Amino acid sequence: MKFNDALLGIAFLALSVAVLVNIQSFPKIPGQSIGPGAFPGLIAILLAGCSFALIWRGWRERETQHLVAMGAWLRSPRHVANFAIAVGALVFYIVAADKLGFLICGALILLALFLALRIRPLLALALALVLPVLVHLIFYKLLRVPLPWGVLPVLW
Amino acid sequence: MLHAYAQAFALVFDPYVLTVIFASALFGLFVGCIPGLTATMATALLVPITFFMPPVPAIAAIVTATAMAIFSGDIPGALLRIPGTPASAAYTDEAYAMTKKGQAEIALGAGLVFSAIGGLFGTLVMVTSAPALAEIALQFSDFEYFWMVVLGLAGAVFIGNASILKASIALLLGLLVACIGLDNPAGYPRFTLGSTELTGGVSLIPMMVGMFAVSEILRFMVHLDPPLKLATEEIGNIFRGMWALLVKYRWGLLRGNILGTIIGIQPGSGADMAAWLSYAMSKKFSKEPEKFGTGHVEGIVEAGAANNSALAGAWIPAIVFGIPGDSITAIAIGVLYLKGLNPGPTLFINNPQNIYAIFLVFVLANLIMIPLGWLTIKAAKMVLSVSRAIVMPTILLFCIVGSFAINNTVFGVALMLVFGLLAFVLEENGFPVAPAILGVVLGQMMEENFIKSMIKSDGDPSAFFTRPIAMVLALSTIIILFWPVGTWLWRRWRRNSVLTT
Numbered sequence: 001m002k003f004n005d006a007l008l009g010i011a012f013l014a015l016s017v018a019v020l021v022n023i024q025s026f027p028k029i030p031g032q033s034i035g036p037g038a039f040p041g042l043i044a045i046l047l048a049g050c051s052f053a054l055i056w057r058g059w060r061e062r063e064t065q066h067l068v069a070m071g072a073w074l075r076s077p078r079h080v081a082n083f084a085i086a087v088g089a090l091v092f093y094i095v096a097a098d099k100l101g102f103l104i105c106g107a108l109i110l111l112a113l114f115l116a117l118r119i120r121p122l123l124a125l126a127l128a129l130v131l132p133v134l135v136h137l138i139f140y141k142l143l144r145v146p147l148p149w150g151v152l153p154v155l156w
Numbered sequence: 157m158l159h160a161y162a163q164a165f166a167l168v169f170d171p172y173v174l175t176v177i178f179a180s181a182l183f184g185l186f187v188g189c190i191p192g193l194t195a196t197m198a199t200a201l202l203v204p205i206t207f208f209m210p211p212v213p214a215i216a217a218i219v220t221a222t223a224m225a226i227f228s229g230d231i232p233g234a235l236l237r238i239p240g241t242p243a244s245a246a247y248t249d250e251a252y253a254m255t256k257k258g259q260a261e262i263a264l265g266a267g268l269v270f271s272a273i274g275g276l277f278g279t280l281v282m283v284t285s286a287p288a289l290a291e292i293a294l295q296f297s298d299f300e301y302f303w304m305v306v307l308g309l310a311g312a313v314f315i316g317n318a319s320i321l322k323a324s325i326a327l328l329l330g331l332l333v334a335c336i337g338l339d340n341p342a343g344y345p346r347f348t349l350g351s352t353e354l355t356g357g358v359s360l361i362p363m364m365v366g367m368f369a370v371s372e373i374l375r376f377m378v379h380l381d382p383p384l385k386l387a388t389e390e391i392g393n394i395f396r397g398m399w400a401l402l403v404k405y406r407w408g409l410l411r412g413n414i415l416g417t418i419i420g421i422q423p424g425s426g427a428d429m430a431a432w433l434s435y436a437m438s439k440k441f442s443k444e445p446e447k448f449g450t451g452h453v454e455g456i457v458e459a460g461a462a463n464n465s466a467l468a469g470a471w472i473p474a475i476v477f478g479i480p481g482d483s484i485t486a487i488a489i490g491v492l493y494l495k496g497l498n499p500g501p502t503l504f505i506n507n508p509q510n511i512y513a514i515f516l517v518f519v520l521a522n523l524i525m526i527p528l529g530w531l532t533i534k535a536a537k538m539v540l541s542v543s544r545a546i547v548m549p550t551i552l553l554f555c556i557v558g559s560f561a562i563n564n565t566v567f568g569v570a571l572m573l574v575f576g577l578l579a580f581v582l583e584e585n586g587f588p589v590a591p592a593i594l595g596v597v598l599g600q601m602m603e604e605n606f607i608k609s610m611i612k613s614d615g616d617p618s619a620f621f622t623r624p625i626a627m628v629l630a631l632s633t634i635i636i637l638f639w640p641v642g643t644w645l646w647r648r649w650r651r652n653s654v655l656t657t
Contacts, residue, residue, distance in 0.1 A: 001581070001584055002584060002585055003585055008585060012325060012329075015332075019332065019347070022346075022347065023346075026344060026346070027342075027344060029342060034607060034610055034611070034615070035342060035344075036340055036341075036342035036344040036346060038607070039335065039340070039602075039603040039606060039607070040332065040335045040346060040347075043328055043331045043332055043335070044332070046324075046328055047325065047328040047329075047332070050321060050324050050325045050328065051325070053321055054321060054322075054325065057321070071378075071584065073378035073379070079377070079378040079379075080378075082377040082378060083374060083377050083378050085377075086373060086374055086377045086552070087374070087573070087577070089552070090370075090552075090556070090569065090572075090573045090576075091573070093556055093566070093569055094566045094569050094570050094573070097560075097566050097569075098566065102557075106553055106556075109549070109552070109553065109556075110549050110550070110553060113548075113549035113552065114545070114546070114549055116377075117377075117545035117548070117549070118545065119543070119545055119546060127546065127550075131550055131553065132553065135553055135554065135557055139557050139561060143205070143208045143561065144208075145557065145560065145561040145564065146564055147557065147560070
């Protein structure tokens with residue numbers, strides 16, 4: 001997905017303004033000219049300058065550059081679905097991992113992704129069941145990362 | 157010094173470290189061989205695991221895996237006409253043309269042998285120059301460090317990017333990310349958005365995994381390319397004729413090595429650009445430039461050596477000044493900081509054995525590259541038949557666990573997702589990611605030296621120019637900054653004068 005430079009410029013400009021507003025509330029250090037806001041302030045001013053240049057460039061090329069140009073993949077429903085499934089899988093993990101546990105979440109995520117990528121269903125299911133267990137063994141047993149068990153009892 | 161080398165030997169030739177080196181070599185060869193998985197991604201994926209290791213094996217894992225990945229990126233280039241990593245892209249067409257002519261073994265053999273030679277050359281330069289540079293760096297004060305950081309960042313933005321404006325924005329975004337949290341000279345929590353998790357700043361590991369691995373996975377999920385197809389299944393003896401090539405192209409090889417190392421040292425540009433430039437250089441100086449592009453090995457010899465020597469070159473500024481030469485060393489510097497082994501000249505005095513151990517790992521990695529690389533080429537058909545549709549989701553699972561493992565909270569996974577999406581959108585819109593990562597890694601150092609210098613000089617900016625070394629560094633920065641503007645003006649002026657006469 002390609003945005004017109006002017007749109008991106010406006011977004012970055014908004015970011016730099018937000019930073020500049022935010023640093024006004026930072027405390028001043030008595031007896032010194034530079035406080036914690038000085039460095040981010042400098043960066044934000046430079047970013048604002050670059051944003052203006054980007055906006056100008058986008059505006060100048062508005063004839064040839066659309067506001068939003070759809071990449072080829074955005075016209076293919078299958079690939080849009082792939083993208084949504086990948087992002088959705090991560091969101092799902094963030095929300096559900098502590099409740100359901102790593103093994104169940106991992107298996108569901110892999111199954112969804114494998115099926116989206118057209119792996120044969122039986123193979124996808126087998127891999128989705130085996131791979132999370134392997135990853136869990138490596139990180140939980142070997143590296144002692146306390147991956148959540150969730151609804152499952154502590155198995156090893 | 158000899159004592160320190162003995163210690164370094166003991167550190168490296170330890171069964172645990174050797175196992176790590178061997179395993180990361182196989183990992184690097186595999187990652188490099190699969191199109192869409194880059195050497196930078198290999199590093200980002202290794203970082204969560206190195207988190208649990210002592211410093212020497214952690215760095216050894218990164219050094220070995222990247223050296224292997226840069227070589228093995230040549231394999232799918234020759235067999236599928238798809239570079240395994242961007243560093244092989246420069247000569248992929250050439251290598252594929254050789255395969256079509258039935259010379260796959262020469263293309264792959266040259267890739268392997270001259271990769272190893274390039275890596276060893278870069279290491280040699282590092283071993284000889286780094287300690288001497290460290291001596292100089294010891295004289296640096298905050299002013300010089302400030303300029304070194306600015307010089308590094310300027311290089312990352314101004315050299316080799318299609319759009320300097322977009323590279324600058326990427327860099328500034330990185331610097332802003334570095335501002336988040338408590339870690340600033342004033343110790344004031346900035347931009348935490350009320351989140352306690354952000355008070356400690358943005359954790360480097362989830363961010364890097366997001367930017368370099370998750371974004372690649374997202375790109376794979378939406379890619380429309382047809383499935384991969386091998387051009388040949390027959391690969392003969394890859395070592396036959398290599399000695400003759402070495403003798404015939406010795407000057408080109410030397411040129412590739414030197415150019416590669418220099419580009420590696422130069423901050424912000426790494427193996428990719430080394431390969432492109434030295435391939436172009438090889439063609440320019442060749443006695444038979446008309447053969448380039450038709451399956452001629454000369455460019456592969458030179459550029460294949462250049463990308464591996466760049467890899468070693470990038471470590472020179474990284475360990476001497478703490479300024480990364482490319483995105484791989486940017487990640488490695490992050491790892492060193494996490495280990496409390498802050499890179500910089502004092503490392504050469506306080507912990508020389510660690511530095512020498514890094515040197516040894518480089519030598520070792522480039523030596524074992526030859527037998528392991530040979531095996532990988534033999535197994536290429538099998539490795540390349542592993543479906544990427546299986547590999548990519550599995551990597552995503554690793555990413556989740558890796559980001560989680562740092563603080564044991566799902567907040568890391570959320571950070572990874574945010575930065576993965578950000579990198580994906582930025583790259584779709586032509587913003588390079590490397591300047592952003594350099595900004596994040598160097599932001600804190602830049603601010604600290606800036607503030608300290610300003611306090612020392614009572615807010616007088618002229619102090620940044622009065623010390624001799626600071627002045628030289630300032631001048632070099634200004635030259636880099638104004639180089640593009642200068643050449644643009646020069647061209648304009650010349651065109652105008654041509655038009656008027």
